[in-house]
Amino acid sequence: MPENIPLPRRPRGNTLCFSRPVPIAGFAAVGGKREMRGPFADAFIATSSDDFFGEESWEKAEMRMQDLAASAALGRAQVPRAAVDFILAGDLLNQCIASAFAARSHTAPFLGLYGACSTMAESLILSACLLDGGFGQRTLCVTSSHFCAAERQYRFPLEYGSVRPPSAQWTVTASGAAVLETGRSGPGIVEANVGVVQDFNVSDINNMGAAMAPAACETLLSFFRDTSTRPEDFDAIFTGDLGRLGRDLLAELLLREGYPAGDRLCDCGTLIFSAEDRDVCMGGSGCGCGAAVLCTHILPEMCAGRLQNVLFVATGALMSPTSSFQGESIPSVAHLVHIVA
Amino acid sequence: MPENIPLPRRPRGNTLCFSRPVPIAGFAAVGGKREMRGPFADAFIATSSDDFFGEESWEKAEMRMQDLAASAALGRAQVPRAAVDFILAGDLLNQCIASAFAARSHTAPFLGLYGACSTMAESLILSACLLDGGFGQRTLCVTSSHFCAAERQYRFPLEYGSVRPPSAQWTVTASGAAVLETGRSGPGIVEANVGVVQDFNVSDINNMGAAMAPAACETLLSFFRDTSTRPEDFDAIFTGDLGRLGRDLLAELLLREGYPAGDRLCDCGTLIFSAEDRDVCMGGSGCGCGAAVLCTHILPEMCAGRLQNVLFVATGALMSPTSSFQGESIPSVAHLVHIVA
Numbered sequence: 001m002p003e004n005i006p007l008p009r010r011p012r013g014n015t016l017c018f019s020r021p022v023p024i025a026g027f028a029a030v031g032g033k034r035e036m037r038g039p040f041a042d043a044f045i046a047t048s049s050d051d052f053f054g055e056e057s058w059e060k061a062e063m064r065m066q067d068l069a070a071s072a073a074l075g076r077a078q079v080p081r082a083a084v085d086f087i088l089a090g091d092l093l094n095q096c097i098a099s100a101f102a103a104r105s106h107t108a109p110f111l112g113l114y115g116a117c118s119t120m121a122e123s124l125i126l127s128a129c130l131l132d133g134g135f136g137q138r139t140l141c142v143t144s145s146h147f148c149a150a151e152r153q154y155r156f157p158l159e160y161g162s163v164r165p166p167s168a169q170w171t172v173t174a175s176g177a178a179v180l181e182t183g184r185s186g187p188g189i190v191e192a193n194v195g196v197v198q199d200f201n202v203s204d205i206n207n208m209g210a211a212m213a214p215a216a217c218e219t220l221l222s223f224f225r226d227t228s229t230r231p232e233d234f235d236a237i238f239t240g241d242l243g244r245l246g247r248d249l250l251a252e253l254l255l256r257e258g259y260p261a262g263d264r265l266c267d268c269g270t271l272i273f274s275a276e277d278r279d280v281c282m283g284g285s286g287c288g289c290g291a292a293v294l295c296t297h298i299l300p301e302m303c304a305g306r307l308q309n310v311l312f313v314a315t316g317a318l319m320s321p322t323s324s325f326q327g328e329s330i331p332s333v334a335h336l337v338h339i340v341a
Numbered sequence: 342m343p344e345n346i347p348l349p350r351r352p353r354g355n356t357l358c359f360s361r362p363v364p365i366a367g368f369a370a371v372g373g374k375r376e377m378r379g380p381f382a383d384a385f386i387a388t389s390s391d392d393f394f395g396e397e398s399w400e401k402a403e404m405r406m407q408d409l410a411a412s413a414a415l416g417r418a419q420v421p422r423a424a425v426d427f428i429l430a431g432d433l434l435n436q437c438i439a440s441a442f443a444a445r446s447h448t449a450p451f452l453g454l455y456g457a458c459s460t461m462a463e464s465l466i467l468s469a470c471l472l473d474g475g476f477g478q479r480t481l482c483v484t485s486s487h488f489c490a491a492e493r494q495y496r497f498p499l500e501y502g503s504v505r506p507p508s509a510q511w512t513v514t515a516s517g518a519a520v521l522e523t524g525r526s527g528p529g530i531v532e533a534n535v536g537v538v539q540d541f542n543v544s545d546i547n548n549m550g551a552a553m554a555p556a557a558c559e560t561l562l563s564f565f566r567d568t569s570t571r572p573e574d575f576d577a578i579f580t581g582d583l584g585r586l587g588r589d590l591l592a593e594l595l596l597r598e599g600y601p602a603g604d605r606l607c608d609c610g611t612l613i614f615s616a617e618d619r620d621v622c623m624g625g626s627g628c629g630c631g632a633a634v635l636c637t638h639i640l641p642e643m644c645a646g647r648l649q650n651v652l653f654v655a656t657g658a659l660m661s662p663t664s665s666f667q668g669e670s671i672p673s674v675a676h677l678v679h680i681v682a
Contacts, residue, residue, distance in 0.1 A: 009475040010426070014450050016476050057667050085351070086535065093661065094435040096455045100538060100659035100672050109355050109535030110674055111463060112659070114437045114455040122452060126467065133474025134350040135357050153663075194427065194450030197441060318441035318453070320434065322494075326398050331441050333451055 009132070014193050015226035021188025021340060022128040025138075025181040026077025029295035030065045032147065032173025034280075038273045043296035044174075045072045051148060051173055058149035059093060065175035065288075066091075066102035066144045069295075073177035074140065077184075084108035084179075085136025088127055090119035091144045091287050092171075094153060098144050108140065116316030117212075117241050118195070119143045120176060120291040121335035124312075125192040127180045128337075137182050144175035145286030154205075154321055167207040169243045170280035172272055176291025178299075187302040191338035193223040197318065203329045205319065209246020209269075209282055211330040212315040216242060217253040219313060219334040224259060231261040237311045238298055239334075240268030240290025243282030246315075268293035268314075290314040302341040312337045350473070355534050356567035362529025362681060363469040366479075366522040367418025370636035371406045373488065373514025375621075379614045384637035385515075386413045392489060392514055399490035400434060406516035406629075407432075407443035407485045410636075414518035415481065418525075425449035425520075426477025429468055431460040432485045432628050433512075435494060439485050449481065457657030458553075458582050459536070460484045461517060461632040462676035465653075466533040468521045469678075478523050485516035486627030495546075495662055508548040510584045510610055511621035517632025519640075528643040532679035534564040538659065540672045546660065550587020550610075550623055552671040553656040557583065558594040560654060560675040565600060572602040578652040579639055580675075581609030581631025584623030587656075609634035631655045643682040653678045 010016055031044040032051045046068045048054070053064040066089070074081060087106055089099035090113035103110045115122040123141035130136055148158055150171040156162045180189070198218055202211035216239050224230060231237060231254070242250060247267040254261050268290045269283035294312060301307040315334040324330075351357055372385040373392045387409050389395070394405040407430070415422060428447055430440035431454035444451045456463040464482035471477055489499055491512040497503045521530070539559055543552035557580050565571060572578060572595070583591060588608040595602050609631045610624035635653060642648040656675040665671075 010477055014426075059663055059667065085355075090455065092436075094663060095433075095457065095659065095661035097659070097661045097664045097669075100674075101664065101669065103538040104540045104672050107537055110538045111467065111535060112455040112657075112674075114431065114453040116436065126452065129474055129476050130470055133470055133476070135470050135474070136351055194452060196448055197444040197451045199445045316453075318436065318438070320436035320438045322400055322435060323438045323442065326400065328438075328442065331445050333441075333453075 013226035014222050016192045018128055018132040018190055021190045022131050022180055023184040023186045023188045024178050024299060025184040025186050026073045026179040027295040027299050028069050028072035028076060029174055029176040029292040030068045031292055035172060035174050035272060040296035043300055058146050059097060062098040062144050062146040062149055063101045066098055066142050067105055069175040069177035070140055070142050073179045077179035077181060079138050079179050079181060081106055084138050084140050086111055086130055086139045088113055088123040088139060089142040090114050092150055116318055117285055117287055117290060118314040118316030118333055118335050119287045120294060121312060121314035121337050124189060124337050125194060125335055128189045128192060131180055131182050139180045142177040143287040143291045145171050145288035147171045147173045150286060164281060165206045166281055167245055168281045169208060169269055169283055169285035171286040172284040172289035172292060174288035174292035176295040187299055187339050187341050189337055190340050193219055193336040195219040195333040195335050197331050197333050199329055199331045201329045205324050208285060208317045209243040210249060211317050212332040213242055213246045213249035213253060215332040215334040216250050216313050216315050219336050221257055223336050231259055231264060234311050235307045235309050236264050236266055237261060238266050238268055240293060240314045241285040242267045242315060243269040245282050308341045310339050312339060354567035355563050357533045359469055359473040359531055362531045363472050363521055364525040364527045364529045365519050365640060366525040366527050367414045367520040368636040368640050369410050369413030369417060370515055370517040370633040371409045372633055376513060376515050376613060381637035384641055399487050400438060403439040403485050403487040403490055404442045407439055407483050408446055410516040410518035411481055411483050414520045418520035418522060420479055420520050420522060422447055425479050425481050427452055427471055427480045429454055429464040429480060430483040431455050433491055457659055458626055458628055458631060459655040459657030459674055459676050460628045461635060462653060462655035462678050465530060465678050466535060466676055469530045469533060472521055472523050480521045483518040484628040484632045486512050486629035488512045488514045491627060505622060506547045507622055508586055509622045510549060510624055510626035512627040513613055513625040513630035513633060515629035515633035517636040528640055528680050528682050530678055531681050534560050534677040536560040536674040536676050538672050538674050540670055542670045544670045546665050549626060549658045550584040551590060552658050553673040554583055554587045554590035554594060556673040556675040557591050557654050557656050560677050562598055564677050572600055572605060575652050576648045576650050577605050577607055578602060579607050579609055581634060581655045582626040583608045583656060584610045586623050649682045651680050653680060
């Protein structure tokens with residue numbers, strides 16, 4: 001470690017400690033029509049009545065969503081595009097095309113990420129490292145997912161009308177963007193924990209919550225041990241996106257390890273849709289789910305003073321249709337971001 | 342920028358300057374049978390006579406290549422797996438499964454990257470930022486590609502025996518791994534330049550060199566201007582992977598801008614295969630190409646004292662088959678790493 005950095009930035013285990021809070025200066029999310037029937041409808045800055053967002057394909061719609069979310073987040077942060085030092089973005093589409101194509105409208109250096117549904121946390125963590133390390137002053141973090149694009153890529157063409165088992169989740173049509181800038185006010189990232197890839201031999205692609213819950217548990221335990229904290233030290237712990245089943249599994253796993261989390265354990269996948277919306281089975285999933293809940297609920301609540309001290313733990317299932325066809329299990333990962341108001 | 346970091350880490354433009362060289366303590370590459378007929382055959386640490394590497398699918402072979410390369414690089418660096426602070430990895434397979442599945446054998450935090458063929462440079466740059474920023478002491482950078490897995494994913498099943506136009510490139514079957522550790526000897530990363538996504542409206546997926554050459558040119562010009570250097574200040578400039586056509590285009594573009602590079606401009610795609618190997622058309626491509634040439638040629642030459650001062654500029658074409666089917670052009674990006682012996 002360079003001797004001119006007095007603070008140890010990784011004092012214990014895998015937990016990173018920033019030398020000062022890295023401020024989230026602006027944020028925004030765009031959502032599809034189903035998301036607009038959910039509880040955070042008023043907080044989305046744009047939507048589309050047909051989920052096409054004026055484009056001619058779902059993939060282009062997803063690129064457009066990223067662009068809309070990024071523009072709004074930059075506007076709210078009052079950061080011009082030309083002042084951004086890095087874009088860190090990723091999505092679920094093969095070769096992350098939504099992110100790469102959306103990045104064409106920017107002039108900032110681009111770092112493409114792939115962490116499945118954990119990508120928003122990965123983006124925030126790497127951004128915080130770059131800013132706290134002095135490699136820039138402003139980053140733009142963007143992720144997205146689109147139900148229709150994801151269905152045909154991962155499962156079946158929508159036209160098949162295939163029925164899904166009750167343990168399945170519903171890919172969220174949304175994009176969330178956050179602008180981090182040093183020296184600003186706003187909720188700040190103070191710590192982070194990059195997850196280790198876990199594989200608990202779950203291979204049911206209609207039960208991702210079960211595959212990802214142990215990864216969320218491992219990352220939370222690593223963080224609690226490194227920082228000598230417990231769930232009750234935080235106002236809320238938002239995982240994304242385990243769904244109802246995965247959330248309950250995680251609660252059980254944490255309880256067994258002596259870290260009961262109770263009602264402060266929430267999951268972005270269980271929050272984003274209306275409770276009356278039965279089609280979504282266990283809840284939402286996708287890169288856009290955690291990002292959208294972060295930008296329409298968690299950060300607004302922090303700015304309003306109703307949440308002070310939050311853990312955002314985004315989980316990713318790192319399989320592909322090819323790996324599943326080849327009989328592989330589902331590796332998963334969870335990245336944790338500690339945000340204070 | 343935190344005031345306790347005296348050195349500006351981004352003094353001009355997009356170029357990052359590390360406070361001291363970030364050492365590459367160990368490196369290794371694994372190659373397929375065609376790569377073993379090329380000029381760097383002796384420098385690969387393992388190969389497979391059928392490109393399956395003892396596995397039952399090409400995708401699993403690619404995971405196995407990553408594991409072999411990572412193990413060898415860690416062994417050469419004398420860094421135990423448990424001491425690695427971050428793995429930064431990516432590949433060309435949908436959802437980057439080679440990297441995620443290979444990461445299961447490690448206990449380090451995992452950061453998944455997607456930059457197409459630029460991924461090795463992206464991994465080295467983010468690693469150097471994390472280490473120079475004090476967020477860890479050791480990182481493992483790994484990328485890979487596999488001709489057979491890439492062909493069926495991006496183009497046609499091999500069984501079709503489809504003919505390719507002369508401007509096409511051949512995906513390299515290889516994996517390269519590098520271990521970075523603070524305080525070590527060895528070639529060191531001193532500067533870097535993260536590329537901006539460029540789109541010059543090239544849409545011919547059989548001519549990626551033309552799509553990527555302007556991105557390499559932009560990144561090189563950005564770096565030369567930021568650092569007040571010129572091509573002749575470096576022993577060699579290795580792009581990866583433009584192929585012969587793309588390399589010539591880049592030479593022409595640099596010449597027009599007043600930065601003639603001459604013979605010091607080499608391309609990993611033109612180096613990795615035997616000159617007699619006509620099947621490969623314009624040369625190699627794929628995440629594994631640049632990584633393999635880095636680990637079997639560039640870094641060994643630096644360790645042997647035959648190269649002192651090198652630019653490694655990895656380029657990525659950020660399209661997907663879906664974006665191409667939808668008539669989109671090919672966005673591209675190039676990331677630059679400045680390495681000194």
